Amino acid sequence: MDGFTSPYTTGNRVRRMIWTICWNTLARPFPKSTLMAWKRLLLRMFGAKIADTAYVYATAKVFMPWHLEMKEHSCLASGVDCYNAAPVTIGENATVSQRCYLCTASHDIASADHRQTEQPITIGDRAWVAAEAFIGPGVSIGDGAVIGARAVVVRDVEPWTVVGGNPAKFLKKRIINH
Amino acid sequence: MDGFTSPYTTGNRVRRMIWTICWNTLARPFPKSTLMAWKRLLLRMFGAKIADTAYVYATAKVFMPWHLEMKEHSCLASGVDCYNAAPVTIGENATVSQRCYLCTASHDIASADHRQTEQPITIGDRAWVAAEAFIGPGVSIGDGAVIGARAVVVRDVEPWTVVGGNPAKFLKKRIINH
Amino acid sequence: MDGFTSPYTTGNRVRRMIWTICWNTLARPFPKSTLMAWKRLLLRMFGAKIADTAYVYATAKVFMPWHLEMKEHSCLASGVDCYNAAPVTIGENATVSQRCYLCTASHDIASADHRQTEQPITIGDRAWVAAEAFIGPGVSIGDGAVIGARAVVVRDVEPWTVVGGNPAKFLKKRIINH
Numbered sequence A, B, C: 001m002d003g004f005t006s007p008y009t010t011g012n013r014v015r016r017m018i019w020t021i022c023w024n025t026l027a028r029p030f031p032k033s034t035l036m037a038w039k040r041l042l043l044r045m046f047g048a049k050i051a052d053t054a055y056v057y058a059t060a061k062v063f064m065p066w067h068l069e070m071k072e073h074s075c076l077a078s079g080v081d082c083y084n085a086a087p088v089t090i091g092e093n094a095t096v097s098q099r100c101y102l103c104t105a106s107h108d109i110a111s112a113d114h115r116q117t118e119q120p121i122t123i124g125d126r127a128w129v130a131a132e133a134f135i136g137p138g139v140s141i142g143d144g145a146v147i148g149a150r151a152v153v154v155r156d157v158e159p160w161t162v163v164g165g166n167p168a169k170f171l172k173k174r175i176i177n178h
Helices: A010-027 A036-045 B010-027 B036-045 C010-027 C036-045
Strands: A068-070 A081-083 A088-090 A101-103 A105-107 A116-118 A121-123 A161-164 A169-173 B068-070 B081-083 B088-090 B101-103 B105-107 B116-118 B121-123 B161-164 B169-173 C068-070 C081-083 C088-090 C101-103 C105-107 C116-118 C121-123 C161-164 C169-173
Touching: A010 A036, B010 B036, C010 C036
Parallel strands: A068 A088, A081 A101, A088 A121, B068 B088, B081 B101, B088 B121, C068 C088, C081 C101, C088 C121
Antiparallel strands: A105 A116, A161 A169, B105 B116, B161 B169, C105 C116, C161 C169
């Protein structure tokens, strides 16, 4: 989804370049979730809406922080690629595990110029996106849903269900024992 | 597919070592598609056949440049692993998106010594291999075909079709609106 | 599977931190399988049981070396993530190819606190786990089995069978020609 002529304005590209340099030099050197308050501050300075208890690990990559909203106790783990050309929202107590790919951009394969398209991703409260899963453009993941490791999700996922596979399929309902 | 005793000659290994050092020091420091003319020159010096309008991003990895042919307006995006132990050909206007794996090598699992095998990969004109897809040894992707993100392709793909999943399956025909 | 409150004791975390620093500074700079005797020594100093002919490539990542056992002529290739929160055993002549993920940890999705769970992984003699495959917690891979590239394995695999896909399914029996 890289291209030759950028679908972004020059202003957008400059802002992202500055953001990337800032994160890589000022946040990424502090491993994992160390100095989280400082990392949150950096994200907020670039427009992200980050709850005081949200976590973004050092090696997570955020494409456009001004398109990121993270609610209380949510988490983007190590190596997550949050490619938020469109808004990405992470619900309360939701976890996106290591090396997941949240991919909001695609291309219109029916257009002659193969133009870029963008759609938001929403991850519900208490959802868990397990390691190395892929979430595609426009996908909404319901509250409490579990996305299995390496699952590839291109359709919405019902609340309190467990899905897995490529493409991801319904596996079972999620029931919490109290 | 790493092994203990290399299936390559010493000459081949030395040539690849020099290539890797050159790319990593002389091309990779210039991010994305900056200095593309210079990057093309480097690839050509090591035997690649690269059209003047082809793009190879800084973090793309080419195993044996002398086994790479890229036609006009083709692209290997960021993080692509072009493991071309056998020839890889990228057609005109074809795009291989970020972190795809073009894997030409395997092992003969019926042989007692598990020996390495190599088969070429061909990607047709106007094809799009979307993010993080895997293309296996010997695969030929037809003109205009679309390989979905994270798809795993081990058989040939018909022209102007869309495939996805692991293993990749036919999803629909691709029709361009004019 | 990163979390906010570590499921590990402080002692465990310190030991892992020292291990990671040692590997990254003393072993990882020597590419691929160079200085293997030295790399084996380092792993053993941190409790790994490593046969004299086993290979761990420079960019392979071992989470807890004291939970790793590698038998004769076994191999963890470049970029493998051996996330061995529980024991991982690699059989004789077994190969784990580039960028595979051996993942022993998960979370109990039926518990209110989403607590971490850990189960061992065992890879049999002469098995081959091909590139970028994922092996989940508790999985036992039989002798001589072949796991296809990018396969996602969450159940045991029978000896001398070939599996592939996400989720991985039986494809055929493996027969060696003599």
